[in-house]
Amino acid sequence: MSECNHDCSSCSANCGERQQPESFLEKLNDRSSVKKVVAVVSGKGGVGKSLVTALTACEARRRGKRVAVLDADITGPSIPRAFGITEKARSDGELLYPKVTGTGIEVMSINLLLEQDTDPVVWRGPVIAGVVKQFWTDVLWRDIDVMFIDMPPGTGDVPLTVFQSIPVDGIIIVASPQELVSMIVEKAVKMAEMMNIPILGLIENMSYIECPDCGKRISVFGESHIGEAAAAHSTKVLGRLPIRPEFAAAVDAGAVEGISGGDWLSGAVDAVEAL
Numbered sequence: 001m002s003e004c005n006h007d008c009s010s011c012s013a014n015c016g017e018r019q020q021p022e023s024f025l026e027k028l029n030d031r032s033s034v035k036k037v038v039a040v041v042s043g044k045g046g047v048g049k050s051l052v053t054a055l056t057a058c059e060a061r062r063r064g065k066r067v068a069v070l071d072a073d074i075t076g077p078s079i080p081r082a083f084g085i086t087e088k089a090r091s092d093g094e095l096l097y098p099k100v101t102g103t104g105i106e107v108m109s110i111n112l113l114l115e116q117d118t119d120p121v122v123w124r125g126p127v128i129a130g131v132v133k134q135f136w137t138d139v140l141w142r143d144i145d146v147m148f149i150d151m152p153p154g155t156g157d158v159p160l161t162v163f164q165s166i167p168v169d170g171i172i173i174v175a176s177p178q179e180l181v182s183m184i185v186e187k188a189v190k191m192a193e194m195m196n197i198p199i200l201g202l203i204e205n206m207s208y209i210e211c212p213d214c215g216k217r218i219s220v221f222g223e224s225h226i227g228e229a230a231a232a233h234s235t236k237v238l239g240r241l242p243i244r245p246e247f248a249a250a251v252d253a254g255a256v257e258g259i260s261g262g263d264w265l266s267g268a269v270d271a272v273e274a275l
């Protein structure tokens with residue numbers, strides 16, 4: 001190593017001299033504890049990010065973890081509905097209390113605070129980002145082993161603030177088969193790299209359908225490119241989820257915890273456990 005000239009911008013060595021960039025990380029309140037935080041992201045909306053978040057949380061819970069889901073998708077919250085939570089969250093005047101699902105997953109979402117679930121959230125980006133920060137700082141997260149954050153889609157203002165203010169340990173990227181061959185996944189990957197957050201891997205949703213008679217897999221969008229996409233970004237394939245009408249029906253009925261019969265997302269939970 002050449003002699004130090006104390007100009008960190010022209011040197012890549014990670015020595016004790018290196019000045020740390022200013023941290024915008026928000027602290028949890030004194031009564032809360034969260035061991036690991038995993039953000040579930042997608043390049044665009046409607047690819048099944050919320051379904052994957054919910055199913056991964058269910059699988060982690062089945063493995064005995066204390067699990068939380070923070071719904072950071074403020075303008076399109078889908079988590080309470082998927083878990084069948086209809087009651088509002090309450091506060092003790094200091095902290096907000098998450099609602100607990102049938103299997104014991106702790107959930108916070110804007111829909112647990114709005115008077116009507118159908119009320120639109122017409123707030124500007126900084127206000128929305130502020131609410132997500134408060135979901136981290138002002139909620140009682142009791143002894144949580146792993147918190148999954150259902151992120152707003154895309155790589156805009158709100159995801160950026162979330163990554164800057166919540167100490168995210170890893171990112172799971174959800175993509176549809178078409179997205180895997182587009183630059184949308186690359187944008188999500190680059191954002192994670194810019195934020196210095198490890199990418200745990202990719203999940204392909206709506207990857208194939210299964211013939212109800214013979215069980216044959218049909219790749220409706222052509223052969224999967226998830227292996228190539230993962231290799232191109234030096235990351236792992238965590239799972240592939242089929243298109244199943246029962247998934248959509250279970251989400252609509254608030255019964256996502258009742259979905260069983262597949263280990264589609266066990267790779268994702270293995271990666272979370274390895275963190």
Ligand SMILES: Nc1ncnc2c1ncn2[C@@H]1O[C@H](COP(=O)(O)OP(=O)(O)OP(=O)(O)O)[C@@H](O)[C@H]1O
Pocket residue numbers: 042044045046047048049050051052073076078152153205206241242243244245246247248249251252
């Ligand atoms: N593999 C699947 N099989 C059947 N239905 C699915 C599947 N994945 C998602 N869906 C359904 O598609 C719809 C959109 O999924 P979801 O809300 O999870 O997407 P999203 O990426 O979180 O969207 P947004 O970011 O816009 O909230 C939901 O009704 C969901 O139940």
